[in-house]
Amino acid sequence: MPGFGNEFSSEALPNALPKGQNTPQVCPYGLYAEQLSGTAFTVARHGNQRSWLYRIRPSVQHRPFEPYGPHHLVGDFRSDKTQLTPNQLRWLPFSMEHGKDKDFVDGLYTVAGAGDAGMREGIAIHTYICDKSMHRRAFYNADGDFLIVPQQGRLEIQTEFGWLDVPPNQICVIQRGIRFAVNLPDGPSRGYVLEVYSGHFTLPDLGPIGANGLANARDFLTPVAAFEDKDEVDYIIINKYEGELFAAVQTHSPFDVVAWHGNYAPYKYDLANFCVVNSVSYDHLDPSIFTVLTCQSARPGTAIADFVIFPPRWAVQEHTFRPPYFHRNAMSEFMGLILGEYEAKAKGFLPGGASLHSIMTPHGPDATTVAGVASANLKPVRVADGTQAFMFESCLMVRPTRWGLQHQEHEYWEAWQPIKKTFDPNWKPE
């Protein structure tokens, strides 16, 4: 179903949604009504999110949760599972070996983050590497929302709300609490996850751009209700709770929602639909023009996390240094690559890899990219064709985990050292 933030209704059987009320004495088809809250009951109307699920059995029918592990997740970025460093960091593609004999849940590795899931403030950045579909296992995250960015392998995701099919170059958002299971129809798979512990993703304001452009609301897709009626089977529900995992057994499928309505539901988006807006005269504009989704903090204009892409487009700016500029940012920048190459890095930044440039840590185009600029022909050119890089940008101090640091590419700093001094004190304006 198309649209962003809509009040949706979906029935897998005719008339399964109660008419005119949420909690009738007895629901159609003998279903149980269950509310899933995405915000406090009392949040102002424009930000309030909840859905009503009409299911074969209530979710509460499960055995007690027990600790589950081992795992490679971090939910507290002041703990000794992290290590402070302001250095530029880069990762070669995360090895598929990390995903041997693992499903999506067991194959989650936290690379970096900030804050504390327990305080519901902060973000976590994970990679997932896996080669097994989830069989009779479902996952939900009590800590926050997942924005999932597949890099290798299509994800076929069963959720309580229906099915999502998410190949690379598409993304999906699965919010706090929603149960899902990931199948891997293409075999071994890898990707990135941006997790936000507070708030939810919204579309960025467009200001003077107007009412259209960037990620258009109509291109977001939410699943239709789809249920399975499986009883007398062991299902394991795995819960991420303050960065730890817990598992509970139940004897029915959690994907038994016959109908639902509400505005708290997962969605996906095809990055190829992004309507790119950029300078058509001069200068390299800030990458915020490429924001797909944002999770805002309480400080106006300041994101806990922005999801930004670097899509294929025309570069037409005249008398301009066209690659990304050198800079020191007030925000942390974690980047990944889905496909192809990134315009600021001639080598070393590869699909499935990543980089982290912390708050105020200098960075910019590498020496090879800089060397090509002065002689570049500034006719209109296609840039980033067949490529897709992205950035998770956060106002928070993002720390790598120990696992992240152990797997980094050493000597990344050397990428900038061959940049030549071109200063000429006798230079004269023409």
Ligand SMILES: O=C(O)Cc1cc(O)ccc1O
């Ligand atoms: O650092 C990066 O590569 C990301 C980035 C891209 C860009 O076009 C401008 C600023 C910026 O931080």
Ligand SMILES: [Fe+2]
């Ligand atoms: Fe940057």
